[in-house]
Amino acid sequence: xxxxxxxxxxxxxxxxxxxxxxxxxxxxxxxxxxxxxxxxxxxxxxxxxxxxxxxxxxxxxxxxxxxxxxxxxxxxxxxxxxxxxxxxxxxxxxxxxxxxxxxxxxxxxxxxxxxxxxxxxxxxxxxxxxxxxxxxxxxxxxxxxxxxxxxxxxxxxxxxxxxxxxxxxxxxxxxxxxxxxxxxxxxxxxxxxxxxxxxxxxxxxxxxxxxxxxxxxxxxxxxxxxxxxxxxxxxxxxxxxxxxxxxxxxxxxxxxxxxxxxxxxxxxxxxxxxxxxxxxxxxxxxxxxxxxxxxxxxxxxxxxxxxxxxxxxxxxxxxxxxxxxxxxxxxxxxxxxxxxxxxxxxxxxx
Amino acid sequence: xxxxxxxxxxxxxxxxxxxxxxxxxxxxxxxxxxxxxxxxxxxxxxxxxxxxxxxxxxxxxxxxxxxxxxxxxxxxxxxxxxxxxxxxxxxxxxxxxxxxxxxxxxxxxxxxxxxxxxxxxxxxxxxxxxxxxxxxxxxxxxxxxxxxxxxxxxxxxxxxxxxxxxxxxxxxxxxxxxxxxxxxxxxxxxxxxxxxxxxxxxxxxxxxxxxxxxxxxxxxxxxxxxxxxxxxxxxxxxxxxxxxxxxxxxxxxxxxxxxxxxxxxxxxxxxxxxxxxxxxxxxxxxxxxxxxxxxxxxxxxxxxxxxxxxxxxxxxxxxxxxxxxxxxxxxxxxxxxxxxxxxxxxxxxxxxxxxxxxxxxxxxxxxxxxxxxxxxxxxxxxxxxxxxxxxxxxxxxxxxxxxxxxxxxxxxxxxxxxxxxxxxxxxxxxxxxxxxxxxxxxxxxxxxxxxxxxxxxxxxxxxxxxxxxxxxxxxxxxxxxxxxxxxxxxxxxxxxxxxxxxx
Ligand SMILES: Nc1ncnc2c1ncn2[C@@H]1O[C@H](COP(=O)(O)OP(=O)(O)O)[C@@H](O)[C@H]1O
Ligand SMILES: [Mg+2]
Numbered sequence: 001x002x003x004x005x006x007x008x009x010x011x012x013x014x015x016x017x018x019x020x021x022x023x024x025x026x027x028x029x030x031x032x033x034x035x036x037x038x039x040x041x042x043x044x045x046x047x048x049x050x051x052x053x054x055x056x057x058x059x060x061x062x063x064x065x066x067x068x069x070x071x072x073x074x075x076x077x078x079x080x081x082x083x084x085x086x087x088x089x090x091x092x093x094x095x096x097x098x099x100x101x102x103x104x105x106x107x108x109x110x111x112x113x114x115x116x117x118x119x120x121x122x123x124x125x126x127x128x129x130x131x132x133x134x135x136x137x138x139x140x141x142x143x144x145x146x147x148x149x150x151x152x153x154x155x156x157x158x159x160x161x162x163x164x165x166x167x168x169x170x171x172x173x174x175x176x177x178x179x180x181x182x183x184x185x186x187x188x189x190x191x192x193x194x195x196x197x198x199x200x201x202x203x204x205x206x207x208x209x210x211x212x213x214x215x216x217x218x219x220x221x222x223x224x225x226x227x228x229x230x231x232x233x234x235x236x237x238x239x240x241x242x243x244x245x246x247x248x249x250x251x252x253x254x255x256x257x258x259x260x261x262x263x264x265x266x267x268x269x270x271x272x273x274x275x276x277x278x279x280x281x282x283x284x285x286x287x288x289x290x291x292x293x294x295x296x297x298x299x300x301x302x303x304x305x306x307x308x309x310x311x312x313x314x315x316x317x318x319x320x321x322x323x324x325x326x327x328x329x330x331x332x333x334x335x336x337x338x339x340x341x342x343x344x345x346x347x348x349x350x
Numbered sequence: 351x352x353x354x355x356x357x358x359x360x361x362x363x364x365x366x367x368x369x370x371x372x373x374x375x376x377x378x379x380x381x382x383x384x385x386x387x388x389x390x391x392x393x394x395x396x397x398x399x400x401x402x403x404x405x406x407x408x409x410x411x412x413x414x415x416x417x418x419x420x421x422x423x424x425x426x427x428x429x430x431x432x433x434x435x436x437x438x439x440x441x442x443x444x445x446x447x448x449x450x451x452x453x454x455x456x457x458x459x460x461x462x463x464x465x466x467x468x469x470x471x472x473x474x475x476x477x478x479x480x481x482x483x484x485x486x487x488x489x490x491x492x493x494x495x496x497x498x499x500x501x502x503x504x505x506x507x508x509x510x511x512x513x514x515x516x517x518x519x520x521x522x523x524x525x526x527x528x529x530x531x532x533x534x535x536x537x538x539x540x541x542x543x544x545x546x547x548x549x550x551x552x553x554x555x556x557x558x559x560x561x562x563x564x565x566x567x568x569x570x571x572x573x574x575x576x577x578x579x580x581x582x583x584x585x586x587x588x589x590x591x592x593x594x595x596x597x598x599x600x601x602x603x604x605x606x607x608x609x610x611x612x613x614x615x616x617x618x619x620x621x622x623x624x625x626x627x628x629x630x631x632x633x634x635x636x637x638x639x640x641x642x643x644x645x646x647x648x649x650x651x652x653x654x655x656x657x658x659x660x661x662x663x664x665x666x667x668x669x670x671x672x673x674x675x676x677x678x679x680x681x682x683x684x685x686x687x688x689x690x691x692x693x694x695x696x697x698x699x700x701x702x703x704x705x706x707x708x709x710x711x712x713x714x715x716x717x718x719x720x721x722x723x724x725x726x727x728x729x730x731x732x733x734x735x736x737x738x739x740x741x742x743x744x745x746x747x748x749x750x751x752x753x754x755x756x757x758x759x760x761x762x763x764x765x766x767x768x769x770x771x772x773x774x775x776x777x778x779x780x781x782x783x784x785x786x787x788x789x790x791x792x793x794x795x796x797x798x799x800x801x802x803x804x805x806x807x808x809x810x811x812x813x814x815x816x817x818x819x820x821x822x823x824x825x826x827x828x829x830x831x832x833x834x835x836x837x838x839x840x841x842x843x844x845x846x847x848x849x850x851x852x853x
Binding site: 135136137138158159160163164169171174175177178179180184185188189192193196228229245249 | 794795796797799800801802803804805806807808810814815817818819820821822
């Protein structure tokens with residue numbers, strides 16, 4: 001019941017704005033965020049310093065016609081929009097190659113170096129499709145828009161070139177590859193990267209030593225490497241395996257598609273720890289998730305909401321603001337602090 | 351027996367003569383003689399053969415091969431007569447040969463397998479062993495002790511074995527001294543009726559290689575038989591040197607042994623015909639692990655029979671990897687002779703050039719509680735490449751509680767690559783668990799994408815997936831060095847670069 005209502009409300013939310021197109025506004029400065037955080041502090045709260053840590057702002061801004069973002073000023077990761085643009089997606093539309101059914105309806109998203117972005121949204125809204133289109137999945141055809149990665153046209157690249165250029169997508173449902181051991185698979189991928197970098201490749205034994213050192217990151221035993229890729233793996237093991245691959249291969253942009261689904265709390269913490277360990281001022285992460293709980297461990301700079309093949313639009317009227325509050329509260333238990341019509345809106349996380 | 355006695359007398363008859371059709375009745379009652387539409391009387395100049403007597407009844411081409419085979423087996427040692435079991439084998443085979451004509455595409459077992467390449471050649475049985483010098487380079491890579499069989503002849507100087515337990519015999523029939531073992535050899539020799547190629551082998555076998563494992567004896571290290579084909583003609587010439595290696599494996603009650611058969615080539619591109627037979631009798635509770643690797647020349651014909659008789663509680667496991675030959679055919683026949691047997695057949699066939707890889711297997715279950723598993727995989731990676739599989743399980747009404755499953759999977763990698771699969775279960779018993787399945791496909795796109803998403807290019811991804819498809823069978827080799835060797839061989843076939851860099 002609740003879910004059905006949400007569907008309806010989100011449609012209402014996005015409908016009035018589909019036609020509206022905004023230019024990219026100047027980025028809000030840190031100072032503004034801080035000021036609004038102050039305003040959002042609940043009355044009666046004790047010492048500013050300690051309580052500040054407990055507040056996070058959700059900032060839904062009209063970056064383009066279709067971006068909603070939650071901002072964490074306390075995040076230790078940069079969200080410095082003067083930093084280099086890593087990924088720039090403009091008006092991206094895509095169809096399923098076979099049926100020509102349209103799934104992406106004009107996605108806009110800009111990710112700078114060192115930022116952590118999260119995309120949330122209900123099942124079937126197109127999140128995985130977006131991730132797969134970025135990684136060049138042959139099931140989809142791009143029909144419009146542009147994607148630049150480090151200034152280059154990503155859409156011109158083969159999937160393997162995108163990977164070697166620095167994009168890593170962890171699959172929502174990684175496939176089994178019977179007959180190919182995890183160690184061999186990783187070794188092949190690692191060597192492909194080394195070749196691209198003009199670095200020496202590693203033989204199986206050297207590689208084993210190298211990869212062995214990464215196993216702790218995902219809290220897995222050595223026999224994990226001898227097993228065939230994802231064959232007979234539990235959901236949690238598959239996710240850990242994706243993170244292991246990320247740890248071995250590295251990436252400037254890691255797209256983690258529901259890396260948290262099907263994980264128990266321990267596994268979730270392991271995965272989050274591994275991802276946090278991989279973050280650097282240069283590396284960016286795009287987290288796709290259903291649940292807020294992952295975001296308690298990996299703090300995003302922005303949260304976007306995807307609906308109906310586009311990233312949520314936020315030129316909101318009053319009624320829509322209210323429904324969005326309710327939606328966020330119900331779906332993600334995110335209490336919305338305040339919504340302003342000019343600056344986008346700021347939301348307090350619990 | 352009557353028939354073979356008759357054969358002996360006929361052999362001694364020095365004068366050529368015509369044979370009347372009614373003489374066909376003298377052959378063993380089970381033998382069916384095909385009478386050609388027109389019985390054209392023929393005078394044969396070679397007369398010291400029973401073959402001549404049947405000339406008018408049989409396929410002239412078959413007779414011609416049989417005659418040259420007889421010449422080749424009798425010529426080198428005119429004085430010493432072959433040991434009697436070998437003689438018996440030749441006589442029995444000569445006789446059954448007569449009931450066969452050269453197979454055509456109209457014959458069901460050869461519907462998809464074109465043997466005209468052999469028929470169109472001039473067949474030259476190899477009548478003497480090759481020079482040792484030509485063997486050394488090929489054997490250089492071996493660290494494993496093995497019995498070397500070159501062009502059908504045992505090469506003693508290059509063969510070595512670890513100390514074998516008492517009573518175990520591996521070698522030429524002529525060196526078999528144990529009377530008890532000899533008696534068993536006679537009992538089980540050619541204990542089965544194969545096809546034309548089976549009989550040709552019996553006629554042309556230069557030697558009989560015997561593996562005898564006495565009761566309760568377990569042999570730790572594998573018996574490694576390495577078959578080399580040295581003699582060969584150039585691709586363009588029409589000549590086809592032929593060898594007929596023959597092995598009989600006798601495992602007495604409770605015995606256990608691993609046998610590896612590896613067929614190699616002297617020179618990768620030569621033309622020859624290896625026409626091989628292995629017979630095995632697995633005694634009660636005994637276990638035979640049989641590994642078979644065929645990597646002969648891509649211009650060669652390789653025809654192989656494996657016939658197995660399983661007594662109660664016995665186990666037979668076959669793992670095969672075949673990648674060589676222009677025409678390669680493996681006939682596997684397993685006959686259950688008692689209840690509670692275990693039979694596992696895993697085969698991998700690769701057609702990476704314009705070659706045919708054919709497996710015809712038949713498993714006959716006549717007793718209760720047999721357990722059998724068959725996995726056949728083939729990869730066809732050439733537009734004129736072909737794979738053929740005919741896998742038959744026959745579960746008779748006595749074979750209650752049989753548990754049998756059969757699976758064939760084919761990977762067709764290029765347009766026009768062909769596979770003909772005919773998995774079939776004939777089940778008469780009512781209380782059985784049987785399943786079978788056949789799948790023919792290209793590589794999985796989702797798997798290919800997984801590789802590519804990790805930076806591995808399409809070509810390498812394809813190769814890795816093809817390789818892994820085959821690995822399922824290769825990994826069943828019980829003997830690790832063989833496993834590794836087969837893996838690197840396949841990797842090499844798929845791409846030398848791939849073998850060197852990535853795996
Ligand atoms: N390859 C495909 N074939 C058919 N339908 C697809 C395919 N990929 C996505 N879809 C459809 O597109 C919609 C979006 O799917 P998806 O991107 O997986 O959503 P999400 O990840 O947000 O749950 C769904 O309705 C889904 O069924
Ligand atoms: Mg999804």
